[in-house]
Amino acid sequence: MSAPDQSDRRAAAAAPGQRRTxxxxxxxxxxxxxxxxxxxTxxxxxxxALAPYGPIALVAFVAVTVGALALAVVFGRLSERVPGSGGPYVYAREAFGEFAGFLTAWSYWITAWAGNAAIAVAWVGYVEVFVNKGHHTWASITIALAGLxxxxxxxxxxxxxxxxxQVVTTVLKFLPLGFMATAGLLFxxxxNFGAFNASGGSALGAxxxxxxxxxxxxxxxxxASVAAGRVRDPKRNVRRATVYGTLACAAIYLLGTLAVFGTVPHAQLTGSTAPFTDAFNTIAGGTWAGNLVAAAAIVSGLGALNGWTLICAEMPLAAARDGLxxxxxxxxxxxxxxxxFGIVSATLLASLLTVVSYTQFTKVFTExxxxSVLTAVIPYLVSxxxxxxxxxxxxxxxxxxxRLARDVTVTVLALAFSYWSIQGSGYQTVYYGLFTVLLGIPVYIWLKRERSGNATAPAAPSGTGTAAPAPVAHPVRTARPVGLPTIILRALRPRHQH
Known part of the structure; x- marks a missing residue:
């Protein structure tokens, strides 16, 4: 069981009669x-990005939606047991010890800033509806860096x-997506769909x-689980918010992508840098409607980068306070x-990845x-x-x-979905992603060495006026390193002997 929420403790200690907001x-x-x-974006x-595979990509989207909903339920169940902030990081640490918690936090951090690079690249495509229409590489890089x-x-x-x-940009992003997911289906x-499996390979591979x-x-x-400590009644609301939010996005995504596939000819869609703009131009005629969509996408992209830049700093902030x-x-x-430091370092890394991608990769957004998907799946899998x-x-x-049978089924589905997502990333992506994640091991060794060196320092007695470490909303555990075989044996050992 986890420690009580620190915010609830402070609220309970408030002076009688004091109004608390x-x-x-x-x-x-x-x-x-x-x-x-x-x-x-x-x-x-x-x-x-999905157009080269043809309409079979919509089948993949449905499968991913089912897997995402399974993950949403898993995160909801985990938040019921460990309601404090931290999300995948604290779940990994609570179950498997410090090293698993560190690798999960490290991988999630990489996802955040690498994902920002991907968002910036997609954002550039809509900025270039108005400027740099020739898509000159260094002009595109300059625009992407400005967006970061x-x-x-x-x-x-x-x-x-x-x-x-964030409030303003969130409202604006729904306008074009909501229209395309509803009225766009009429066109x-x-x-326009093209061959069902346009990849030329097997259906399963596509x-x-x-x-x-x-x-x-x-x-x-x-x-929501990462910020569970800031959610009222987290044991109830985190699970519901995660599932409801994922369902709402699924409806927008599936219907909106279907509408774009059906309104833009397949040959044009595969080379488009702003597919929703092309879809609106096809529906309305001319370019005015597409320009409105591009403007909304630009605002939406800035909003997404604004929120994820915060996450880039908040996740390592929580881990750093635990010494990880x-x-x-x-x-x-x-x-x-x-x-x-968290904000600036993550933005610098995203900028570097953006420059490298534009100069080295042929399919910048996809690569x-x-x-970022691979590094995100690792925390999902561990959770x-x-x-x-x-x-x-x-x-x-x-x-x-x-309840046990239902939860086991959903969890196994989420686990299998995570493995499937890794397999679909391709050999090159797994190579680069695994290499990036394993770079964290020397960092962990360095952190352990520093902590071991500080372990002999005398602890400050209470009441001396020494500033206490910032409280965290999740339990701090000191766990011995546990190997994978031991974990498996413990998991399979019967709880009661007969």
């Missing part, structure tokens, strides 16, 4: 957090400006490859407690998407494994048979 998220706000994190570029650093500047000004910026023509790309659309479904990330990430500045471990060890004692 509860600033935590309710269910609507928590659901909006999920939806706002999932929907960025990726959806605006996704139809072009403008939200970083907003983040550096504090939480108040971040929130205001679909079967002749579904797997398209599914790995489509999964990028759902990255962010876990954000470099201490520089734990430093904050000003009254707004701005994690400057970065696959990398599903943590839930399965708990079900095997404690499920029979704490759940009825029907």
């Amino acid at each position: 509860d600033t935590r998220f309710g269910l609507p706000a928590a659901t909006a957090l999920v939806v706002g994190s999932i929907i960025g 990726g959806v605006f570029a996704l139809p072009s 650093w403008l939200p970083a500047a907003v983040n550096l000004t504090g939480v108040r400006n971040i929130g205001a910026f 679909v023509k079967s002749g 579904v797997s490859a398209a599914g790995a790309i489509a999964l990028f659309s759902y990255i962010g479904l876990e954000t 990330f470099p201490s520089a990430f734990a430093k904050v500045r000003g009254q707004g407690q701005v994690p400057v 970065i998407v696959l990398l 599903a494994a943590a839930q399965l471990l708990w079900l095997v060890q404690h499920g029979r004692a704490e759940l009825d048979r029907r």
Whole structure:
């Protein structure tokens, strides 16, 4: 069982008669957090990335949606047991120890800034509806870098400006997507879809490859669990917000992508950098409607980058306070407690990846998407494994048979979906992604060495005026390293001997 929520403790200790304003998220706000994190500019570029596979990509999208919903349920169940902030990081640490927690946080951090690079690349496609229509490489790079650093500047000004910026951009992003997912379906023509499997390979291979790309659309479904400590009644609302938010995005994604596939000829769609703009131009005639969509996509992209830049800093901030990330990430500045190092370092890395991608990759958006999907799937996989471990060890004692069977089925589906997503990423992506994740091992060794060196320092007695470490909303555990064979044996060992 986890420690009580620190915010609830402080609320209970408030002076009698003092009016307390509860600033935590309710269910609507928590659901909006999920939806706002999932929907960025990726959806605006996704139809072009899926077009080379043909309409079979829609089958992959449905399969990914089922897997994403299974993951949403798993995160909801995990948040019921561990309601504090941290999401995949704290679940991994709670189940498998510090090293698993570190690798999960490291992988998730890579997902955040690599995903920002992908969002920036998709954002460039819509900016170039108005400028750089010749798509000159270095002009595109300059635009992408501007898109990365403008939200970083907003983040550096504090939480108040971040929130205001996010509200406006979230509202605007729904306008073109909602229209395309509803009225756009009336303009679909079967002749625009092209060959069902345009990849030229096997159907299973096409579904797997398209599914790995489509999964990028759902990255962010876990954000309510990451911020669970800020959600009112997290044991109830995190699960509902995660599932409701994922369902809402699924409806927009599936119907919107179907409409774009059916309104833009397949040959044109495969080479498009702004597929929703092309779809609106086809529907309305001329370019005015497409320009409105492009403007909305630009605003949406800036909003997504604004939110994910915050996540880039918040995840390592939580891990650094536990001693599982470099201490520089734990430093904050000003009254707004701005994690400057986390914001600037993540934006620099995203900028570097963007430049490398434009100069080295032929399919810039697709290549970065696959990398960020792979590093996202690792925390998803570990979280599903943590839930399965708990079900095997404690499920029979704490759940009825029907609930246990349902939870095991959903968790196994989420686990299998995670493995399938890795397989669909391709050999090159797995190579680069695994190499990037394993780069974290020397960092972990360095952190352990520093902590071992500080372990002999005398602890400051209470009441001396020494500043205490910032409290965290999840349990801090000291766990011995556990090998994978031991984990498996423990999971399979019967709870009761007969």
